[in-house]
Amino acid sequence: MSADAGVLRRWLAASVAALAQERAHLDAINVFPIADSDTGTNMWLTLADGLQLVADLPADADDDRVCRAFARGALLGARGNSGVVVSQYLSGFLEAVTAGGGPSRLDGAALARCFAAASAAAYNALAAPVEGTMITVAAEAARAAGDAASADAKPADVALAAAGAAREAVGRTAQQLEAARQAGVVDAGALGLSLILDAMVEVLVGAEALASLPERVEPAAVRDGERPRVHHEHRGGGIYEVMFVSGNTDPDGSTADDAPGAGWGELAAQLAAIGDSVAVTGIRGLVQAHVHTDHPDDAVEIADTLGSSQILVRNIVAAHERPAHLPGVVALTRSPGIAAALSDTGAVVVVIPSLAGLTQRELLRAVRDASGTKVVVVSGDPELRAAASRIAEGSADPEVEVLRVQHEAQMVAAVAASALAGEDEDLADVMTAAAEACVPATSTGDALDEDVDRLLTPDTELVTLILPEGMPTSVADAVRLSATAVCPRAEVQVFEGRHTQAGIFIGVERSA
Template identity: 50%
Template sequence: MPAESRELRNWLASGALAVKRARSRLDAINVFPVPDSDTGTNLYLTLQEGNRAVAKLPASASHREVVAAFARGALLGARGNSGVIVSQYLAAFLTHVDKAGGLSNAKPVSIATALQEASDAAYRAVGAPVGGTILSVAEAASRGAADAVAIKADRNAVIVAAVVSARTALRSTSDELPAARAAGVVDAGAAGLVLQLEMLAETLAGASVLEGLDDVEWELASTGKGVVAVPVHHEHRDAGGAYEVMFVTPAPERSAHATVAADHELTAALAALGDSVAVTASHGLVHAHVHTNAPDQAVEEGIARRARQILVSTIALGHARDSHDVRDGTGMVALTSCPGLAAPLADAGAIVLVVPDPTRLKRRELRRAVREASAEGVVIAAGNEQLYGAAQELAGRKGAGRVVALQTQHEAHVIAAVAAGAMATPGEPLAEVMREAVERCEVARSSP
């Protein structure tokens, strides 16, 4: 393995592992922008997808090839608002570091500049930036690094200074963000970014470099001691929109100016439909995220831009998974070519993958929908024979997990299956309930 990419791979892997270990705690303190208890999960899955892309490269891959693979993988796999922002942050940081000779060779000023560019990219990704969040930590880390460069600190001191400033900003998120202050926690997304910076410092300067420095409690009681239980205000779960819509589109042109203009246009269009808008661009792709009460319109915005991987779910579904209110540990995935069905299918508890052109469905997109639905098992209902074929192929693959593809050929079958699944009672085998509904559903066909 080239020395130039060894440290980079180590950092990316350790960053994902740090979030994996803290996943449940990050989920527990997630109260902004909505208390859907999934920030840790979203961050981990985003980073995991980036690292999976890197793992497919040969050991001889160059620093630039690793950067490109991780950035593209993380963007395609980005989950939720936090995942989209962090994928853009890391892509911008890595791109600048690569231009500066690689992580191993980057000078102090290059590290500081990369942190600044990453912070700027994170801000650009958000439709309505809010203080006391991941953006505040990104900006503070950049400022801390720049101050260290100004006094001619070496590279290790620069990244440590960035971590110290990031930790200070993380503690302040509890005071700056009303939702975090009310819950007595720091911002979950901000905490996730601090973990990435801490792993960067340990990768570059050694595992003990942060020992002796002040850490930050994530859960804060009035006594200043850590607490375990964090109140989640479920009554506000749909304050900015009851549905989450995510999609990936090709960048319209190669020029950076055209891409930025397109990002602004899409951001404005989604902001008119809801909030928690995040739009990022990297390696020829644009990833969009929004919480909205008009999911059909958000889907249409994606289709108008030749979107793929259009995922629709309800914010409430995250709460159901968190409370283990998923029938026999099994989730539902609905594949449909009808945008208008996205909302009702999501309301019934399915992860909905809208596929305008079934011939273009990629296995990666279907696998993502399956992982979104449940880690334990999934039943897939598909709206036409082509989509059913894709579901059947995935279900038959070794290592796919407990995936059942219902034998469906029509959108009516999807509606019947998901509706039956929504009505299933605890203890009933979800796959059997949904299969029986499909078998009882008769579809009228017109004569030739």
């Protein structure tokens, strides 16, 4: 690529800058796999997380360490389907760079092999690849790079050929991808990848070389700034997005072996059985998975079975419809069974099976996913809340407020109230008031009815039970009978929380 040892850092930084500049446009034309207005943001944040690990390296770190750090950071920080796929594309590219002896030793043929490896990696990350998307652009870029290399082209010429083919391929996605054709746009992920390859040309050849590339064609209305015909609604598949990481999540990852590819296929098949937009990727003992599903509990259970330390759940529709005036909400819980219900309010939910799973990277990632300005973090687990408070200290962008909630049932009440906050109300105050109005308790299966009886009054409106792992839902039958006798209008809601801590979490809410 270049004799300059800093070329990789400059290319990656230029890619992040290009995505940051165009992310609003990419978000606006995002229609596939669903129109949730986040492809540009997801790709930008994914690469930014990779670049952050590179920035943490010493200035004299060799190219191999730069490649490993970026690939690991991007995979840990991957957002959405587009983030997972682009992280795998770049991981495949960078692994091929190091296999070829580093950027200073790559000739045109070796650089073409990097494009081919990246294209294959992106394609293999998807359980059901769809043409007219990022993978199509990746394949066209690899083909053009190979053709150029066969003519003994220099690395700069190979990069120009790949970037030019990518630009032309982006224009064709407006007809290849049905969702894009109906909306009158090109595929957002495809355009994002083309910007990354443009950044390579800018670094290798110079910004002036971009003028020699074919014009990137978008439908006229979009190119002229008219709002795309995008209807931000759910198009089939699942309304819940579940992402999780398993394996060695240490940022360095230097002690981990390569993740077994055979295991990825089995995991992808499990996720494909319960949803779509499945992407599974991994490097050096680390696996990142993504699925859209209507069965979020099943997806979380799969993640939990793998020993995942980070499980993120989001209701795509609720998150998109959440009023713009409200700050974002991040809910941290050790009860995987309540994640879907919490996300139905528009909150970003992070399931943390063990305290060690709550890292600064994971919390800040959830915070950025929830809002770009202000976020309220809530957890009913005292240890998670304390850890979140330590991590959030000093965070100014976005502003983070951690609520002092004492119990899991109070967290459920607070998150439910967050969806009802008015435009003139302070969200943190609304959530705190709801938590304080919930009378909490913890019980066992044998003592549950007696413990709830002591809390019930005629003005009770809602009884919440969160059951631990292995506790049958039938334990709630006696509670329902008691509620019918004491407070017949009260609702009894039961969650199979599946937490491993001892005890049934109880919450009782009364009329004001």
